[in-house]
Amino acid sequence: NAGVTQTPKFQVLKTGQSMTLQCAQDMNHEYMSWYRQDPGMGLRLIHYSVGAGITDQGEVPNGYNVSRSTTEDFPLRLLSAAPSQTSVYFCASSQGFLRFFGPGTRLTVT
Amino acid sequence: QKEVEQDPGPLSVPEGAIVSLNCTYSNSAFQYFMWYRQYSRKGPELLMYTYSSGNKEDGRFTAQVDKSSKYISLFIRDSQPSDSATYLCASASSGSARQLTFGSGTQLTVLP
Numbered sequence: 478n479a480g481v482t483q484t485p486k487f488q489v490l491k492t493g494q495s496m497t498l499q500c501a502q503d504m505n506h507e508y509m510s511w512y513r514q515d516p517g518m519g520l521r522l523i524h525y526s527v528g529a530g531i532t533d534q535g536e537v538p539n540g541y542n543v544s545r546s547t548t549e550d551f552p553l554r555l556l557s558a559a560p561s562q563t564s565v566y567f568c569a570s571s572q573g574f575l576r577f578f579g580p581g582t583r584l585t586v587t
Numbered sequence: 588q589k590e591v592e593q594d595p596g597p598l599s600v601p602e603g604a605i606v607s608l609n610c611t612y613s614n615s616a617f618q619y620f621m622w623y624r625q626y627s628r629k630g631p632e633l634l635m636y637t638y639s640s641g642n643k644e645d646g647r648f649t650a651q652v653d654k655s656s657k658y659i660s661l662f663i664r665d666s667q668p669s670d671s672a673t674y675l676c677a678s679a680s681s682g683s684a685r686q687l688t689f690g691s692g693t694q695l696t697v698l699p
Binding site: 481517518519520567574575576577578579580581583 | 593595619621623628629630631632633636675677679687689690691692
């Protein structure tokens with residue numbers, strides 16, 4: 478039982494590049510979400526999904542896209558990276574109000 | 588005003604001390620209260636959770652909620668260097684239990 482896995486662990490992008498952060502869970506949870514964590518800002522919700530085929534925006538969705546084709550996978554796409562997207566990104570899967578977080582992806586945009 | 592406020596610290600205590608970590612919240616609809624622990628360069632891990640008011644104890648950790656004052660506390664007894672981490676509080680309402688609101692985290696260092 479791996480829980481929530483994220484790849485890559487680290488990534489450096491140039492401004493304007495696109496990329497996909499991968500997230501997978503093996504707990505059969507319907508609810509999954511993406512957060513970014515910045516110093517002094519805590520965890521801010523980017524997008525979430527309540528099941529395969531259903532996604533919605535969180536607090537800071539601009540510049541990001543998501544899709545949910547399976548229960549297990551919830552990738553986050555950066556369409557055109559900007560320095561303001563330099564952050565640590567966490568994927569989480571949930572059972573009710575209990576969140577289980579992945580190990581994070583540390584992204585730097587230059 | 589953020590719905591969940593948390594003093595960012597940093598907080599530094601000697602080994603063996605009792606640590607008190609606190610949050611305040613403004614949304615009266617919050618019913619679920621959680622504490623997450625996050626080690627450096629790791630993801631947050633759920634430490635404890637409570638529903639509504641009262642205390643919950645788990646080993647050296649006690650979570651306390653006072654709904655009358657909208658105050659959430661985490662107490663750590665006999666603190667250890669391995670407790671050094673950032674602690675995040677989080678809350679949710681029963682109507683949308685999946686929509687967590689997080690505090691910004693308190694960085695704790697326990698000195699040997």
